[in-house]
Amino acid sequence: MVAVLTKKKIRVILADDHPVVRDGLAAMVNQQADMEVVAEAGDGDEAISLFEQHQPDVMVLDLRMPKRDGVAVVQRVLEINPKARLLIMTTYDGDEDIFQCLSQGAKGYLLKDAPRQEILSAIRAVSEDRPYTSSSVAAKALQRMGKPSLTQRELDVLELVAQGRSNKDIARRLSITEGTAKTHVKSILTKLDAISRTEAVAVAHKRGLIRL
């Protein structure tokens, strides 16, 4: 704390539903001379309201959170302030998550197993509005490019497929005919390049299209 008054500290909000992780990040951040944690959120809604309230330089966001999903938080926060600087920090490295967040306007994306130094330099980069993405994550985002996206209806069907439902059952639940359900399943198989519905589920899971 010697030459403190030269620069303003980077004001950080942490949003993660694990107290342990928040503690860890807070400890790391507050040890740095050039940054400080101004608030901590334990769920998506809290993250949004704390962001509005504090207008931090950087918000570090976990993707899977109670109440409101990470992607939804990204969307909402950027709606409130399009210049918000968001750093996604999560365990999920599916290309869909990464692609969604980055294309929606998050400035950085890193994985929770990243070493301390990488996390800190990511925060600094994002605070200066420079994008930060580790090479492995960037590779995933590029992988996702060019791949066809599923329509909302297809995602609805996919979720039921992943639960192990039959086409007939899916049709009943969505109030469509079995034939239509088959049509959707078929185009899911084509888009995901899978030969069977079970493989489609495996692929979708790996890509982060479905959770659980």
Added chain:
Amino acid sequence: MVAVLTKKKIRVILADDHPVVRDGLAAMVNQQADMEVVAEAGDGDEAISLFEQHQPDVMVLDLRMPKRDGVAVVQRVLEINPKARLLIMTTYDGDEDIFQCLSQGAKGYLLKDAPRQEILSAIRAVSEDRPYTSSSVAAKALQRMGKPSLTQRELDVLELVAQGRSNKDIARRLSITEGTAKTHVKSILTKLDAISRTEAVAVAHKRGLIRL
């Protein structure tokens, strides 16, 4: 730090592949007057060797770690020292993981979203050889009771099923006939109480029988 010399501190080893989580736990633990972190491991092998080296009062273990899986670490450590006090701390709440760890002899199991106080009291409990299990986790363990377990071969088949392989493909990979593969799949379906292979995968995943 007033009345320190009355008791020895609880010596804790942390094993988790996320530096952030280790930092968070370390910060929490070292703030307590009655405990201290003596070592940190970032993977399974390291956890085992550090345990041997330090013989801590408690080892806090993540389940999914590089090199050696959490359950395997539990097994090996208890082989080395049957009186080892292990506290599992993970994000996975599948009944299989919980059941495996506890029945193998882990003293406690808690989820990473647990509040600080719960984590600390769990460490204290386990250090005194008292089992600690949160009620939701205990409920899962009981759920698992009575359910049939899969044989090794069935697990082999299940993994391939989860990858979306056909029976024919599975047979080829395991060097058995398609008929035998079918037999295994059939008994998997029966044991998991599923009607289709895709549902079996969903159930298996929920229970923590398969990863990814």
Added chain:
DNA sequence: GGGGGCCTCCCTCTTAGGAGGGAGGAGGGC
């Protein structure tokens, strides 16, 4: 007004998958 997605529904045809049996050999525990 004319695309272009998207959702819906329809057709035929083939096969992989699941139901329900039985049965033999290997290995371990009692």
Added chain:
DNA sequence: GCCCTCCTCCCTCCTAAGAGGGAGGCCCCC
């Protein structure tokens, strides 16, 4: 010795699932 579990293989029968088409209505955007 016996029993039991597991893995292996066999049979039949039937349905769900996937391949490969086509087609109409809707809505939004250019």
